[in-house]
Amino acid sequence: MTVVEQVPLFTVGQDLRSGLGDPATMPGAGLSVMDLFAGAGGLSEGFRQAGAHVLAGSDVDPDACATYRVNFPQAMCINGDIRQDEVREQVLNAGENLDILVGGPPCQAFSQVRNHSRLIDDPRNSLYREFVAMIGKMRPRAFVMENVPGMAQMGVLEQVVTDLALEGEYSVLPQVLDAADFGVPQTRKRIIFIGIHRQLSISPPRLIGTGAVNALNLIRTTEGYSVQARGENAATLLQRLMDAHDLSVVSAAQAISDLRGMKAGRRGEEVSFSKLPEAESAYQKLMRGESAGMLKNVSLPRVNEDTALRLREIPPGGNHKDLPERFLERYISGKKWGPSNGSGKLGRRHYYAYRRLHPEMWAWTLNTKADSVYHYDAPRSLSVREFARMQSFPDHFVFTTDERKGSLPGRIDGGAAHSRYRQVGNAVPPLLAAAIARAVCAAVKPASTGVSRNV
Template sequence: MTGVHQHALFETPSSQHEGPSTGKAKFRKRRLKVVDLFAGAGGLSQGFHQAGFQIIGGSDHDPDACATYAGNFPQARTIVGDIRTKATRDEILDVARRADVIVGGPPCQAFSQVRNHSRLIDDPRNSLYREFVQTVDSARPAAFIMENVPGMAQMGVLEQVKQDLSISGAYDLNAQVLDAANFGVPQTRKRLIFFGVRRDLEVSPLMPTGSGATSRLGLRRDAQSYSVVSRSVEDLTILDHLRDTNDLSVVTAAQAISDLEVLESGRRAESIEIAELAEPQSAYQELMRRGLSDELMNVSVPRMNADTVQRLNAVPAGGNHRDLTDELRVRYLSDQRWGPANGSGQLGRAHYYAYRRLHPGMWGWTLNTKADSVYHYATARSLTVREFARLQSFPDHFVVTTDPRRGELTGRISGGAAHSRYRQIGNAVPPLLAMAIAREVSKVVNSALHRAADQ
């Protein structure tokens, strides 16, 4: 199968731009350099790499995430450590000062309590956000991207953040909430994106525009099942795009992972030979497999207890805990006791997100950091880390791993290696969303360089 839009997705930008025949020398684009702060597994870096950027460095406090980052970006300098310490900060600045673009998603823990503080950036709980701003201030790249939770735009702090990121007027800012599903990612995932470009470049930071599918399509419950519907007659064309397996502008869960249905609950092996899998059934699956060798990694499947299987069998594809009968909402359905109980004898709020099933004809729910955040649409089983990665738009050659050292490590988050792999992918920025953003950054920065070359 050949995707009609596939050919352009992972191409790097043209190496040169030929303007009108004015006698001036041709402007040659150079490969713009990127440093990724708070990089995690590297979703932003992967997207910028796919857009033709050179990833020269990435940093994170978590040694497990850094092991994944180093394995997938071997040419980049991976910096493990807390950016608030002088040694790590100096190491980051050493590479950041050579970057054209700085990207990152610093945790911002206290934006909802900003009314209790004079400035968001002054709150000690937001020290990582402050480090991002100060790194941009010190390195002064041509452009930067900061991503964060969309709630920041609704808590009265957006103007504060834009003011902080303007670096005393040195940068022009654009801020917009983008949903990954509108950029070919088979998952709804909203992120607030800040795009800053240095004012002396005299270009405007423009955001990418996507399909708009998330505002035009939805799931409707019909008796005991769910169906995908358009919100108006005018939106019928987007439904056609969704159903077209050759169309990469909007992608369903089945188009993302149907070739992996052979994987069974309790599977312990972390790899599988490509020959054991079905042939790609969509352009998206072809795209994800591009560059893959003979083996697919991250395909072990968690075991599930009997209670969970019984409940999932009662939840239709696209459904959730609301589809359970009162009998199935009893905390324990068998003599097996697992997980916390709240004393009521019933499922609690903590379980409500644990019984969501994908719908094959729709993009996926927003993933979180746990394996039970969503279940398969066709089989009562958990998703693999690879299926998490597919729903996030990480290519199949991107391998998720952990630091091989055992026990407690500085920066390591407890929970074990398996949980770390799900968390790394669940926390990431979808690479296809990052790539769409990166292409706008490339246009802006290279247009400024082109103009400078003509002067």
């Protein structure tokens, strides 16, 4: 087993879109990738940054596919349910000369731990079953499957490894990784299964991150919240976190401080880079790259008066527990808005909404809604672009929706704005994906000499 230690993947000011050095020397050079259940393309973006050629992506959501097409114009985008014969055939044809298959199939049922049924046989896991079947039909040199860390529970993990191994044809290594340990300004745990075809005679690589997630945490003090370091190397990691020139451990302010001038309710979807302040951190320079012209996805939701009043009472890094008693009333300005539970108090679901970033710490795991996080300085939520920064999508990566109106097969209700937040929130952070991609490609390429595709 190859152990890959995490170091900063890229350099300050590098353009993640168009050249990360000599293409011929990049780990993914000459390797092709297909992304199933691709969503907006977080995994695809990571493999592209590693130098691999993205052949195609597939997803059922037409809005996610619209984003994928904009950002991967050279790749085929297959929109549809992979359980349908026509879509399955398109995927197989697109992956005819595939080196690496990647994807994050939804896997909804873990009940087999209790009832001893097979994970792959549960009808709720039909998309997971399709991913396993595609490995068997395409027989790539390697594959990467990502999923929720709950899949690491006892009983489930062994079943998944067995399924993916295809009766010993692949060597499979599962590992739980946290994006914040790989230069992403957000904690997001994912379980990653890396499979390498036995014919290559190598073991799947194991990735080792910075260890910042276990060494640093946010604590409540009399003055508010501050970052605490604990354990071996913690002081060094704290120093790296506080260093705006360090790309290995990144805070919320280092990710989005250059966009702080945006106002709640902003309707414009783009702003000229010339009107923004200079990048204030190495991370911002990396996300900007050589971008010029217009920065997109910068509109902001309105914030009602009650929400603004509460946010002013919550310190950076805080949540509803920091609110004085009178701010727990359902309506505090006298204006009625949203549903009420009849108690006159905030409901439990509101507790998850009133959370503010801390400028010196990375974000918690963002979900798919704009009100899952509020700015550390201004009483507002984040724009889609700021969500994207927290997920490590570079600024040239644009989120959009299918131009067709109304209900479409695979479209999730909620409107265009919510779709963009959902696309970002559901994605694999590209910097995490790039770390995985570089490790997999670096292992596969030397071992592939003389081995045909679709081994």
